[in-house]
Amino acid sequence: MPEAAIAVRDLHKSYGGKPAVDGLDLVVPRGCFFGFLGPNGAGKSTTIRMLNGLIPPTSGTIELLGMRLPEQEIEIKKRIGLVPDESLLFDRLTGAEFLEFAGRMYGLARPIAIERAQSLLDLFELRETRKLIAEYSKGMRKRLAMAASLIHHPDLFLMDEPFEGVDAVGARLMKEILLDQVRRGATIFLTSHVLEVVERLCDRVGIIDKGRIVREASMQELRGGSESLEDVFVRVVGAGREFHELEWLK
Amino acid sequence: MIRAILRAQWLSMRSFRLASHRRGAVFSLATAILWYGFWTLLAFLTEEVTAQPGLHAQIADWLPIGLAAVFAYWQLAPLASASLGASLDLRKLLLYPVPRRSLFLVEVLLRITTCVEMLLLLAGAGIGLLRNPAFHAWTLFFRAPLALAAFATCNLFLAAGLRNWIERLLSRKGMREVIGLLLMLAAVTPRLLFITGAPMHRFAHLLPAGRYPLWPWGASAELLLGAHAGLNPAAGAATLCAWIALAYLFGRWQFERSLRYDLQEAQATAVTARNRSWADPLYRLPSLLLPDPLSAMVEKELRSLARTPRFRMVFVMGFSFGLAVWFPMALRGHHADSIVSGNFLAVVSVYALTLLGQVTYWNAFGFDRSAAQIYFAAPVNFTRVLAAKNIATAVFIFLEIGAVATACSLLRLGISPGRIAETFVVVAVCALYLFAIGNMSSVNYPRGMRPQRVSSGGAAGRTQGLLFLLYPIALLPVAFAYLARYAFRSQLAFDVVLACAAALGAAIYVISMESAVSSARHRREMIIAELSSGEGPLAAD
Numbered sequence: 073m074p075e076a077a078i079a080v081r082d083l084h085k086s087y088g089g090k091p092a093v094d095g096l097d098l099v100v101p102r103g104c105f106f107g108f109l110g111p112n113g114a115g116k117s118t119t120i121r122m123l124n125g126l127i128p129p130t131s132g133t134i135e136l137l138g139m140r141l142p143e144q145e146i147e148i149k150k151r152i153g154l155v156p157d158e159s160l161l162f163d164r165l166t167g168a169e170f171l172e173f174a175g176r177m178y179g180l181a182r183p184i185a186i187e188r189a190q191s192l193l194d195l196f197e198l199r200e201t202r203k204l205i206a207e208y209s210k211g212m213r214k215r216l217a218m219a220a221s222l223i224h225h226p227d228l229f230l231m232d233e234p235f236e237g238v239d240a241v242g243a244r245l246m247k248e249i250l251l252d253q254v255r256r257g258a259t260i261f262l263t264s265h266v267l268e269v270v271e272r273l274c275d276r277v278g279i280i281d282k283g284r285i286v287r288e289a290s291m292q293e294l295r296g297g298s299e300s301l302e303d304v305f306v307r308v309v310g311a312g313r314e315f316h317e318l319e320w321l322k
Numbered sequence: 323m324i325r326a327i328l329r330a331q332w333l334s335m336r337s338f339r340l341a342s343h344r345r346g347a348v349f350s351l352a353t354a355i356l357w358y359g360f361w362t363l364l365a366f367l368t369e370e371v372t373a374q375p376g377l378h379a380q381i382a383d384w385l386p387i388g389l390a391a392v393f394a395y396w397q398l399a400p401l402a403s404a405s406l407g408a409s410l411d412l413r414k415l416l417l418y419p420v421p422r423r424s425l426f427l428v429e430v431l432l433r434i435t436t437c438v439e440m441l442l443l444l445a446g447a448g449i450g451l452l453r454n455p456a457f458h459a460w461t462l463f464f465r466a467p468l469a470l471a472a473f474a475t476c477n478l479f480l481a482a483g484l485r486n487w488i489e490r491l492l493s494r495k496g497m498r499e500v501i502g503l504l505l506m507l508a509a510v511t512p513r514l515l516f517i518t519g520a521p522m523h524r525f526a527h528l529l530p531a532g533r534y535p536l537w538p539w540g541a542s543a544e545l546l547l548g549a550h551a552g553l554n555p556a557a558g559a560a561t562l563c564a565w566i567a568l569a570y571l572f573g574r575w576q577f578e579r580s581l582r583y584d585l586q587e588a589q590a591t592a593v594t595a596r597n598r599s600w601a602d603p604l605y606r607l608p609s610l611l612l613p614d615p616l617s618a619m620v621e622k623e624l625r626s627l628a629r630t631p632r633f634r635m636v637f638v639m640g641f642s643f644g645l646a647v648w649f650p651m652a653l654r655g656h657h658a659d660s661i662v663s664g665n666f667l668a669v670v671s672v673y674a675l676t677l678l679g680q681v682t683y684w685n686a687f688g689f690d691r692s693a694a695q696i697y698f699a700a701p702v703n704f705t706r707v708l709a710a711k712n713i714a715t716a717v718f719i720f721l722e723i724g725a726v727a728t729a730c731s732l733l734r735l736g737i738s739p740g741r742i743a744e745t746f747v748v749v750a751v752c753a754l755y756l757f758a759i760g761n762m763s764s765v766n767y768p769r770g771m772r773p774q775r776v777s778s779g780g781a782a783g784r785t786q787g788l789l790f791l792l793y794p795i796a797l798l799p800v801a802f803a804y805l806a807r808y809a810f811r812s813q814l815a816f817d818v819v820l821a822c823a824a825a826l827g828a829a830i831y832v833i834s835m836e837s838a839v840s841s842a843r844h845r846r847e848m849i850i851a852e853l854s855s856g857e858g859p860l861a862a863d
Contacts, residue, residue: 121847124699125698125699126695126698126699126846126847126850127846127847127850128846128847145701146701146703147701149699149700149701150701152699154699156695156699158692158695158850158854159691159692159693160692160693160695160696160699161693162622162626162690162693163626163693163773164625164626164627164629164630164689164773165622165625165626169622169625172618173618173619173621173622174696174700176614176615176617176618177615177618177619177696177700177701177702178700178701179614179615179701181614182609182614182618204629206773
């Protein structure tokens with residue numbers, strides 16, 4: 073059996089006694105495009121932050137690419153590409169400067185970082201803009217964040233809502249790049265509220281609700297017959313919820 | 323509507339500051355107690371002095387001067403400290419159908435955040451006058467509160483207008499530096515007048531109320547003192563009313579202009595990297611001396627800070643203050659013939675070091691905001707992150723010293739190369755102590771700062787006040803070196819004590835670094851949350 077890219081066992085994270093992630097068990101095989109879904113506040117972002125070491129878990133174990141976190145934190149980080157929900161871009165740098173900075177932070181020699189930064193700017197169609205990141209649109213910022221996650225050629229991508237605010241053309245470009253990464257053997261762990269995107273890209277999906285995995289399967293298994301991913305998702309996490317009409321809104 | 327805005331702000335502050343950042347709340351409380359405790363003491367002393375019946379003649383003479391000082395502090399101190407206080411975040415509030423006069427009223431009330439200390443002093447003076455039998459008259463019970471309230475109202479309207487005007491000015495390219503230059507000129511002018519032998523006594527008549535009652539401080543004093551000082555309280559009241567009306571119109575006018583102001587547009591023309599490409603080779607210098615990722619982080623820090631309006635404003639202030647000290651001395655032909663003047667370069671440079679603290683080492687991740695998470699996500703040792711921040715700050719400090727020293731040399735002030743070298747060493751040793759404390763505060767009390775805003779909130783003013791009390795303690799070991807030179811009249815004594823101070827500073831720096839790195843590891847989640855946190859309807863970073 074091939075080594076898992078992500079292996080999480082009995083992961084807990086509590087805030088003031090209230091569990092945000094409550095006994096999460098998850099195995100993501102290498103080379104998988106994994107969609108991590110859940111309603112708002114289900115624990116998706118908290119899980120991703122624990123996976124990339126930004127926050128420590130309350131308890132449980134995390135293994136990424138066969139290495140334990142936090143024991144082998146530095147080695148793991150070298151092989152992870154990260155697109156978090158909060159911006160990690162420095163507003164007072166240009167796109168090229170930021171990419172070069174990111175490359176050097178991940179251990180690339182400066183000339184290589186500069187060369188890769190330029191080619192990524194070309195690829196993500198950010199080359200023409202020499203303006204500071206502070207002046208970037210939301211979509212440009214997301215594209216730049218994704219470019220930065222690629223610069224050190226990582227084996228595992230952790231992406232929190234990478235398509236949020238990106239226009240259709242930019243999103244198409246980003247999807248193709250991600251699919252290319254999976255074809256070369258990289259693993260992608262992605263959260264998104266846009267279920268059509270997940271449906272089109274991912275070959276495996278996990279649904280989290282109230283901090284626990286409530287369904288995990290391949291896309292084919294999940295959809296079964298003619299059900300769309302949205303139907304499955306609503307059925308799994310939205311069952312029993314009723315829509316109450318407000319009198320004064322009628 | 324106003325209550326809804328203030329409640330939203332209170333809830334924003336309460337939910338974040340008090341729940342997730344208790345230590346920060348305790349620190350804020352401690353600084354507030356110290357700062358306002360100091361001003362309460364001063365207000366008490368003012369009350370005691372103004373209550374003395376034997377001093378009634380002096381009180382009549384000095385009251386307008388005191389009120390003029392309060393007026394000056396109220397209007398200028400927030401600007402001089404680059405701490406303009408809290409203000410409405412109009413981007414958030416303009417969405418709602420709030421009447422503009424309500425917004426303006428909140429904006430005016432927020433000016434209290436920069437002048438609580440002045441209100442304490444005014445209250446002290448008012449109570450003292452009421453207790454003073456020499457001024458005793460039943461009408462004083464009406465006139466005193468009325469005069470002080472009117473004076474405060476006038477100041478609030480004027481401060482609201484000035485703040486809006488200055489905030490817009492400072493957001494434009496080049497204007498920040500011009501304002502810095504004007505501040506420097508304002509600081510230099512009295513010294514220039516004094517040194518060049520200008521007849522200063524001719525300006526004295528501007529202050530006493532009896533001779534110049536048309537200014538707000540003169541009119542307020544006239545209303546306060548009344549017939550006891552041979553003044554006409556009715557005339558004072560009329561003048562004050564006119565001032566309040568003018569201040570209101572000015573404040574409202576500037577507020578309306580701020581509502582129509584497009585900050586993004588103003589700054590879009592201000593910051594493009596193309597204009598700065600000439601500086602690229604300079605930013606690349608760290609790569610020649612330091613290994614990656616340290617050099618990458620230093621380079622990023624140099625680029626970011628140099629393009630940050632708020633940092634540039636403080637940098638220019640540090641430099642211009644240096645010139646403000648040296649330039650009048652150049653005109654006077656004064657040379658290093660006293661302890662203080664002989665060490666002015668060091669004094670000015672240490673001042674610049676302390677001034678830069680608020681935008682660098684005290685809150686090293688403030689401008690990074692949520693982007694600081696890259697330091698935790700990337701495979702780098704956090705020791706290097708803090709070291710890179712410190713190195714970049716040191717580069718700017720040394721640039722300040724170089725600029726001031728160059729200006730002094732051009733003005734032929736007789737600064738020897740040895741004295742310049744000594745200043746570099748002294749500042750480096752001071753920096754060790756301040757960086758040691760700063761690294762701890764950066765990870766324990768991080769606070770997101772908006773790089774495009776040159777002002778900061780009222781809390782920042784209090785913190786700065788406390789820091790000015792802490793600086794003498796932090797810089798004590800270096801002060802001992804100067805004391806040794808003075809006491810023993812020996813350069814060797816200075817060198818030995820300075821070397822000891824450097825060794826002690828290095829040890830403290832290393833210990834503090836380890837502690838800061840450990841705190842950062844444990845508090846990383848909190849640090850990112852605090853730096854990424856949103857704000858309420860009031861902007862006070």
